Amino acid sequence: MQFTKWHGQGNDFVIVNGFQEKIEDYAQAAVKICDRHFGIGADGLVIVGPSETADFRMRIFNSDGSEAEMCGNVTRCVARYVYKYGLTDKTKITLETLAGPIKPELVFENGVFRTVRVDMGEPRLKRAQIPMIGEPDVEAINVPLVVNDRTYNITCVSMGNPHCVIFVDDVEEIDLPAIGPLIENHPIFPRKTNVEFVQVLNDREMRMRVWERGAGITLACGTGASATLVAAVLNGKAGRMATIHLDGGDLVVEWGNDNHVYMSGPAVEVFRGEYLLSL
Numbered sequence: 001m002q003f004t005k006w007h008g009q010g011n012d013f014v015i016v017n018g019f020q021e022k023i024e025d026y027a028q029a030a031v032k033i034c035d036r037h038f039g040i041g042a043d044g045l046v047i048v049g050p051s052e053t054a055d056f057r058m059r060i061f062n063s064d065g066s067e068a069e070m071c072g073n074v075t076r077c078v079a080r081y082v083y084k085y086g087l088t089d090k091t092k093i094t095l096e097t098l099a100g101p102i103k104p105e106l107v108f109e110n111g112v113f114r115t116v117r118v119d120m121g122e123p124r125l126k127r128a129q130i131p132m133i134g135e136p137d138v139e140a141i142n143v144p145l146v147v148n149d150r151t152y153n154i155t156c157v158s159m160g161n162p163h164c165v166i167f168v169d170d171v172e173e174i175d176l177p178a179i180g181p182l183i184e185n186h187p188i189f190p191r192k193t194n195v196e197f198v199q200v201l202n203d204r205e206m207r208m209r210v211w212e213r214g215a216g217i218t219l220a221c222g223t224g225a226s227a228t229l230v231a232a233v234l235n236g237k238a239g240r241m242a243t244i245h246l247d248g249g250d251l252v253v254e255w256g257n258d259n260h261v262y263m264s265g266p267a268v269e270v271f272r273g274e275y276l277l278s279l
């Protein structure tokens with residue numbers, strides 16, 4: 001199976017051309033391919049294939065085999081991938097995802113590629129939309145969640161996938177491997193959740209570390225950065241545009257007056273190759 005390996009600020013993915021490659025069991029393939037010792041190694045497997053409603057359909061599988069509704073970092077990589085490999089000559093594309101249509105745009109300056117800006121769509125804030133248990137039409141903004149006798153004030157935002165955002169004084173003090181999975185798998189989240197710990201530096205900058213649903217600690221999370229900005233605005237902690245400093249690099253996120261969230265950042269192809277194991 002031919003593949004190409006990309007990353008968005010260190011959040012890395014194997015991208016497969018679904019027009020050419022046929023994979024029987026995506027979940028099983030994701031676990032094998034994402035294994036960093038017995039496989040290629042990645043945070044996720046992404047298949048780009050035909051769509052009846054958009055330019056392409058993008059399916060995202062976490063390294064544990066679970067399918068995610070959306071992934072921000074790989075959306076930037078897919079936009080560059082389809083353009084670079086001649087699957088399209090458009091610089092503004094629409095991707096069909098389980099989170100709805102997502103619109104990345106390749107930004108060039110004087111003919112030189114600069115960045116990818118993604119229309120991530122609108123944030124969903126009602127508990128039923130996250131999803132999380134509780135009054136379905138009520139939002140969860142700065143509400144308490146008790147985990148191991150410690151209370152965390154959480155703000156939940158869906159970007160098509162669920163995010164639990166927690167503001168803290170010092171993100172470096174957070175024992176992410178210990179607390180991340182407890183919140184990811186908390187019974188209040190029927191489809192689990194991604195978990196973001198955020199330290200506000202000023203009203204235009206935040207530091208964020210993430211425990212991702214189905215993948216654990218990653219170096220960056222595009223939907224998580226988007227959810228972080230929205231949560232910060234809702235809590236009066238930042239303006240509607242900010243730089244999110246992640247372990248793997250920075251992402252710039254803006255919550256537009258059209259209620260769409262826009263995320264900008266790089267996309268890098270690291271290598272391409274042929275995967276030989278039977279899937």
Ligand SMILES: N[C@H](CCC[C@H](N)C(=O)O)C(=O)O
Binds near residue numbers: 220
């Ligand atoms: N683990 C996430 C999917 C990948 C999201 C992240 N890598 C991003 O860049 O948005 C989930 O299960 O919702």
